[in-house]
Every structure is written in structure tokens, then in C-alpha cells.
Amino acid sequence: MATAAVTTERKNYLNAEYGIRSWLLTTDHKRIALLYLLSITLFFFIGGFFALLIRLELLTPAGDLLTADMYNKAFTMHGQIMVFFFLIPSIPAVLGNFLIPMMIGAKDLAFPRINLLSWYIYVAAGVLYIYCLATGGVDTGWTFYTPYSSMFSNTHVVEAGLAIFIVGFSSILTGLNFVVTVHRMRAPGLTWSRLPLFVWSHYATSIIMLLGTPVIAITLVLVVLERTLNLGIFDPARGGDPVLFQHLFWFYSHPAVYIMILPSMAVMSEIIPCFSRKRVFGYTFVAMSSIAIAAIGFIVWAHHMFVAGISLYSALVFSCLSFLVAVPSAIKVFNWTATMYKGSVSFSTPMLYAMGFIGLFTIGGLTGLFLATLGVDVHVHDTYFVIAHFHYVMVGGAVMGYLGGMHFWWPKISGRMYPEGWGRLAAVVVFIGFNLTFFPQFIVGYLGMPRRYWQYPPEYQVYNVLSTAGASILAVGYLLPMVYLLWSLRYGKIAPDNPWQATGLEWRTASPPPTFNFDETPEVTWEAYEYDKMPLPEEVTLER
């Protein structure tokens, strides 16, 4: 039963102003978050379209649906769009942007105009990338390895490189905004040890954005200069070293994986305590493990290069270091699981995503150990085993977290409840579809099928067929929330201010929140996650 009384419509951030201008020139972090939501959703579907092409092509061993060049472009643009235009901005720029100021009791991020600027930078980069796509695309693989990208490819490497260079600044400015906001804008009484873990995780993410992104930016500039002005820094024919490119590329791109997964972990640390009605188990360890992941993530990059021609000793060191990063990740998984112990667990949609996340992330993380193990990596490197591994982390991890978070905070963002039954159904469909798509890839990878193959020996077909079948289920799983979330905007039940009876400050203001988040700056006198002091939520979550 919806008990929320229909009151006279309150002023909120959505109805405070109307018109295109009020959106395009807004400095309200909540509106900017929605602008990001629209743009990354667009890119998610473009990237998803390329994924579809890839899966259809691989249905048969022969290269029959696409030409080889089209296929190469398809996986390149799938990768680049998903990594740089969807996963990296997804949770930080949408949920982080929307929630961080509210979670710390601030009226806005520290630099609202820079926040808007970073969205415009994203859009500019997106337009450039779409231009690149429309004029023929790029075929280097998302990794841009030289000298293929700098000297041999005949595609639009310059445009793609510049687009990713530009979108990097969007990421840097978002990170800058978060870090300063967390340091400077917390409400009275909100000490570091009272911060929601969501904020801690985003803080760690921001450090990576700030200190990693500039390195890939300059590296891509050098590749672009190499193509346009023949600089030759990465070209062996002119005295350069292609492996140097890989060092610089992975110095960012490995930590970038943590840019994608840490925010998802942030979401988990909110959902799991809320739907277990418990304090998070080992708050300090979960918070510190985020920082540890951000820091250790920077000293493991050459594990992408074990067969690339780096020195034997360097490989040994990087392998050993790579295992270290598994420790803080494991701490998180164990603590979330322990949080459910003796809790009062409900199977609401966000919690289903969270449980799915823990499972898939566990598999993704454990298979990462295979890749860190030197002798095993030699065999599985650049095969579908790697593809399966990182999809378990980035899709099973990051996207599950993103969807879980979207459902969890949907009432706050839109002021409406999503249909719970459909939500649970979609979560289950995504979980099944995901596993069917990517689990067979572990096996076909161990059998030896290399990645980026347009045609392949017929003995691998059965796994590819399974994978494609799974992908179609997964596609349905992604379209469902699209449909019912849009539906709920109009027909969903009016959401109460705190439908889950969660503890965060963001739930202590109206749904949707007013323009400046709080009518009065809150004063925090409690720890994070004091679920013992919260009543159980209304029937909203208990209904069948």
C-alpha cells in the first residue's frame, strides 16, 4: 500500500525551473547528474550495439556477417565507448555527482561551474567520437598499441585519440570536484570516520582519476603527434620503443579498472547494510581497503605485459605486486558477506543486484589471480579467458553495481518508486544472461581462442553459440529496466522521502530533493549505518 500522502507538490530540483536553458546552463549537481545519465545511456546503447555485432559475427566460425575490417572496428569501438564513455563516468558522474553533496550535507559540489564544464567536455569528446565513428571508425583495439596505431592503421586513430584525450579532462575535473568537496564541504559533525563508505570509495576513485588520467592523456597526444607529425617516439623504425607506449598506457589503464569498480563497491557498501538492517561489518577496513586499492592499483600495471617483451625480473616483480591488490578486494567481499550475518535481509531489487555483484565480482577477482600468475598468464593472455575475466569485473561488477545503485536511489532521483516485481525479474535475467554470456568464454579462452578474432577454428563454436545466446538474454535484462524506469516516471508510486529507511543524509531530505538539497544544513551527531536506530521500512519493500 502506498501510504505516502499526496501532498501539494513541493518545490524540488526537477520542478524548480523549466526549459532547455535551465538544464543546459544549470550548476545544480543533481541536474548535471541527470545530463550525464542521459549521455552515458546513449553511449551504453551505442557500445551495446557493437557488442551485438561482435556476438552475431562470432555465432559461426567463418567471418560471414561482417568484413574483417568492420569486425575490427566493431570490437575497437565497443571497447573504447564502453570504457571511456560509459564505465569510467557511469557511477561517479551520475550517482556520485547526484549523491556526494547530499551524503555530506552540502548544498552542492565545491565547484558547480566546473562540474557543468566537465559535462560539456564529455559531450564535446562524445561528439568528436561519434564523428570518428560516423566517418569510418577506428580499428586499433581499445588499447591503441603502437606501432599499429601510429603507423599502420588506416582508420581514424587521430580523432579517436583526441576524443579520449578530451574526455580525460572531464574525468579529471569530476575527480577534482569530489576530492575538494569531501575535504571542504562536509556538514558540521561529519567526521571522516562518520563518512558513508560510498564517499570513501569515490574519494579513492577520484585520486586515481587525478593522478592516472593525465598520463594516458599525454600518451595519446604523443600517438596523435606520431601519426600527424611523424615524431617517432613509439616507432621502432625511427628509433622508438613500442613497449614504452604499453608502459605508459597501462600505467593509467590498469588503475582505470579501479575507477570502474571502486564506485560500484561504493554502491554495495550502501545497499548491503540497508537491506540487512545492519551496520557495515568492519567499517574502517572497508574504507581503508578503497584507499589501498587506489594506491596498490598503480604498481601492478605491467602484468598486462608479461609476454610483451619486458624483462624477466620486471615481470617477476609485477606479478608479485599484482597479488597484493587482491587483498583489499577480498577484504571488501568478506566484510559485505559478514554484514549480512545475523541481519534482517530483504530480497529487494537493489539487494539482488548486490548479491549478484558479490558473486560475480568474486569470480572476476579470482580469475584475475590466474592472470597475475606468470606461467598461467603466458597461456591465457590475449585469449577469451581475459575477455571473460574483465567482463566479470566490469559488467558483472561495475554494471551490476550501477544498476543496483540506480534502483536504490531511483526514488530519490525521480521521486517515484519503480515496480518492484519487474525490478527483481530484471535482476535475475541480468544475472543469468550475464553468466551464460561470459562463463563459456573462460573455457574457450583456456582452449586457446585468441581475442579479437573475426574467424576462428570450428571446435570453438559451441562456446561462442552459448555466449551469443546469453548475450541476447543479457540484452533483454538491460532493456527491461530502461522500460520500467521510464514507465515509473509517470506511473510509478510517489516515493516517500526515505522508502528504505536508510541512514544516509541523502534520505533525510525530500524525494526529489530541493535545489539546495537541505532546507537547513544538517548537523551530524551519529555514526554511518546506525541501522539499529532506524525503523523498518514501510510495506513498500515488503510487498509481494
Next chain:
Amino acid sequence: MADHSEHVVRASLYWLVWAILIVATFLTAWVATVDLGAFNTVVALFIATCKASIVVLIFMGVKYTHEKMTRPILVGAVFWLLILLILSLADYSSRYAG
């Protein structure tokens, strides 16, 4: 709360720093022409680091700032830079050793 009036540095100190920097600049250029063997680079980078340090401390006011985060950020960023340089160069210097 007490007004956080910033520390106003004596003008003479700024002039002193300026003089040191100028002298150090000419010193680097001169020392480079003296044969110190492998130490030429070391000396040049040492002088550069000294110059950078006083710019950071005095001109950029890190010595006087109330801001607790400035130093961790600086140290952190330099540390990150060293991670990049040392771990990449470690590969290059051990590459043909095996």
C-alpha cells in the same frame, strides 16, 4: 572564530629567494661546463630540486599555509611520479640482463 589572516611574508625574503634562484640558475649553467663525470647530472638535478623546493615553500607559501592537505598532496603526487619513472625504468635497465 579567529580570522585566518594569512601570513604576510617580508618583501626582503622574497627578494632573497629571487636572488638565490637567479644565482642558482647561473650556477647550474656554469657547473654543467665543469667536468664532474657522472655527477654533472646529479648536481644539475640537485640544484633544480633545491630551486623547486624554495619556490614551493616560500613563493607558493607552503611553509606558512594553514592548509593541512597541501603537503600530503605534493608528496603524494611526486611519489606517484616516482612510481611511474622507477618501475618503468626498472624494466629497461633489467631487460638485457637475463
Next chain:
Amino acid sequence: MSDRAGIGETPLAVEHEERPELRHHFADVEQQRNAATLGMWWFLGTEIMFFGGMFCAYLVYRRWYFPEFAASSRSLDLIVGTLNTAVLICSSLTVAMSVRAAQLGRRTLQVKLLLATIFFGLVFLGVKAYEWNNKYKEHHIPTFSFSANDLIKENQKLFGLDQLQNDPAKLQERKAEIQRRSQIFFSLYFALTGMHAIHMVIGVGLFGVITWMAYKGRFTPEYHTPLEIAGLYWHFVDIVWIYLFPLLYLIDRRPGA
């Protein structure tokens, strides 16, 4: 971890001060100022890594191709480079002094010092342009008919060419190699100084705006944050040059070498 950083010191409960420069979402000017400077410091951290990628490439190739790097470095004009470094240091002084003038509320002095800063910045860029133009004349710009012939002529001994005079084929090849390797030096030289110059151009533009604001009397002893953070940026660009100068100009200037 500093608990309560910025909270105990700046209670948000105080009534919203009425100041023109205070933006709506900050509780007071102090908080706004702290946020801005902290943001600038983080941004400078980002900038360190931005140059870091190029430094990494520089170090790798300097180790590999030391003789060519040394010879190419020697072709840069040491006197002009040193004087230009001094010019940049002067501009740093004027920036520091202009912040001080703002702290003391001396507007005219402040504007004069800022104008001096812009002047020094432009001089630096002018000298840079002069040096690049020389490099162009010497055919030292990669791809613009790059030629290392002059380096080869001047560094016969360093490159071991004097011993090859009676073997034209071998001489030719060694020359081609010197050409390739010194081109890598100049690629990095232009990438690094170019990126630095872009930062200088942005800095000069920034200080144009700052000067105008100072002229309009926007800065008071209590509030001069834009000037302060622009100053931090300027000093940072100066520090980058402090490292670039020995790394590019002074690779090996020993007389006997």
C-alpha cells in the same frame, strides 16, 4: 587522517555572510577560499603526472641514445636558455609580490606587479619563439626537413665519425642513425617545451583577467583567492621549467666530452 579538518575551524552554522564574491553553496568566504586553493593543489598534482609521462619517455631514450642526446642538447643556446630561466624566475617574484601587495591592500602596486608578470611571461614566450625559429633555421624541427648534419659535423669525435672517414658506406649509416636518434631528442624537446609553452600561454591569459580584476579593485586583503590560485599555477609552470632547463639544455656540456 585529520578529523574535522575544515569543520571545527569553519562552523557552517554561522549566518550566511553577505559578500559579493561568496557563492551560494559555501557557508563562508574562508571555506570558499580553502576549497579553491585545495582544488588548485590537486590540479597541480595532476599536472605533475601530465608532464610525468613525457619525462618517462625522455629518461628511457636519454639512457639509450646518450651521445645523440648530448650533442643535440649542446645545439641549444645555453646563454639564451639561462637568461630565459632568469626571466621566468623574475616573473615568479612579481607574482609572489603581487599576492603580497593584495594582502596589504595596495592596489596600484598590485596592478603594476601583475603587469610586470605578464611582461616577463611574454618575454619568455618571445625568447622561446626566437629559439624555435633558430631550430627551424637549423633544420632541427622533426619532419620539417629535419637534418642532423650540423650535429654530425660538430661532434665527429663524440659520434666516433672521425675514425670512419675511409669507409663511406659505414659513415653513411652511422649518420642516418644519428639523424634518427637526434630526431627523437628534438621530438621530446618540442613536446616538452611546447607543452610548457601552452601552459605559459594559458598563464598569461589567466593573468590578463586577474590584472583586469585587480585594476577593478576586486581584490582586498580579505579576499584575493583568484589571484592566489593563479599564482600557484604560475609558480608551478616555473618549477616545470626549472627541471626542463637542466634536462634539455645541460645533458652534457663538459668541454672535453
Next chain:
Amino acid sequence: MFDNLPLWPTAASSHARYEDWLFIFLTVVSVVMTVLIFAVIAVFAMKYRRRHGREATQIEGSLLLEIGWSIAPLGIMMLMFAGGAVLYFIMRSPPRDSAQVYVVAKQWMWKLQHMEGPREINQLHVPVDRDVELIMTSQDVIHSFYVPAFRVKQDVLPGRYTTLWFRATKPGTYHLFCAQFCGTMHSGMIGEVTVMESKDYQAWMTSAAPSGSLAQTGMTLFQQLGCNTCHLNDVQGRGPVLKGVYGNPVQLGDGRTVTADENYIRESILVPAAKVVSGFRPIMPSWQGQVNEEQLNELIAYIKSLNPPPTGEAVTAGAPGGTTPPPSAK
């Protein structure tokens, strides 16, 4: 068994057994962990599901548990590291007396040259139970030489040599893939490795090698190019004596010492002035552009053939997993 559903790749090299055991160890650990996590989640979710009249018990955390579940996985992971590191070390240390094959990769084909002379394209014939070392370079972009049945993979870089070795243990025909994306027909850059019994291999070799061994061709080339006018067999020559130089340290004029491996010999032919041997003047002409990659390989093979045959103490390739039955029995 399952013709269309292969579950385990053929293991046909000495590395493969070791790698498979390592992989099984990792898989067991992972499966146990995954099942544990899934089970605990399921149990907690069911046992503590929300019911009326039952409240959650608040638990702050436990330092002991945290330390326990940090240290224990780290210990297991260090085992993984050690196992992987030993295998990798073996893979990167080719035995000294292995048969050598030169590999030149280009968009989109593999060109292979045996020391004994035969050349192949996208085909590699090797004898069973014999250490084979591949010395590889690329003419254009980065490729990667990958034989899943041998569990070996190594990127092939332009301008430089990388090496890879294996000892095939099972006759048969196996896939050869390019594993590093190299352009349009990346997936067409595939071939076959045929492992033959020694007799068959010898027969194949004699039928396929009409032109003499690689080293012999190299010797002819060495004389054609006039290398032998300076590189004499005694110290009178204007160039260093090449006999026995391969694989050994060389003192350079500038005081450094380098090992005369393939990369050094290649550089010395193409860019002689780069690393001049102590006591010699840099007078050798460069052969850049005058000898192609295949001829370089012939020359290097010839210089290597000048070494006295190895005497016993070769690095053994025996994998620790060698005493255990191959997992392909599954």
C-alpha cells in the same frame, strides 16, 4: 568423447603439464572460494531473511577476522606466485642445446627458417622430445606467437628479437595463432605446428632442405658479402674473431660488457658502430638495407655455428610437474 565440446586443450609440451597443474590448483582454490562465498550468501540470505519480530544484531567488526582473512589469502596467493614464477622462469630460459628456428612475422603470415635450411610459411615442423627455441622478429607491427597446445606465447616485436622455447611431447598437429591484434587479417594469421617422431622429422628434413642448412647458407652469404676479409679466424683480422663469440660476454671499447646474443649480433651487422668491441676501430660498414631479415638470420646462424658444440651442462628443461600424469587424461 565430445567431438564438438572440447573441455580441455591438448597438452603437447613439457610446459603444458606444469601449466595445467598450476591451472588446476588455481581453479580448485577459486572454485572452493566461489562456492564458499555463494553458499554463505545464500545461507545468510535465507537464514536471516526479514521476518516480523526479529531484529538484526549489530556487530561492529572483528580485528582478528580482518587480519585472518587478509593474511590467509595472501599466503595462498604467494604459493600461486611462486608456482607461476618458476614456470615463467623456465619458459624464459631456453636450454643451450636446443634446435633453433628463426621466425619472421609480418602482416599476416609467419615465415619460419630452420637452422638446417628448410623454410616454411605458416607451418612449423618440429621433432618430438627435442628442445626447440624460436628466435622471432617482426617486419611491421607487434604480433604474438601462440601455440595453445604448448601453452607458450610471446609477442614478436619489430626491430628486436624475442625468444620462446618448448619441448613437444606428443606427435600431432596443433594450432599456431597470432595472439596480438595486428590489423585486418589478424585472425587469418594462423598456421600449424606439426610435431613428428624423430625418424619422420629426419625424413621431412631431408626432403625439405635441398639448399643446405641455414648456417651453410649463412656461410656462403658471409663470404659473398666479404665479411671474411676482416673477420678472420685469428687475431690478425681487422674485425674481432667470431669463433666462439656467440653467447659469451664481449668487452666493449667504452668499458661496458655485453653478451653477444642475437640482438647484439644483429645490431653489430646493421649498426656496427653502436657497440664496438674493445681494441677494434669502428670501421665496419653497416649492412642496413642490404641484408633482409632472412639473410640476417642466416648470418646469425652461421656465427652461432662457429661455436664449439655445447658440452653437457645444458639447462635442463624438466618441469617439476613431469612426474605426474598429464591432465589430458581427463
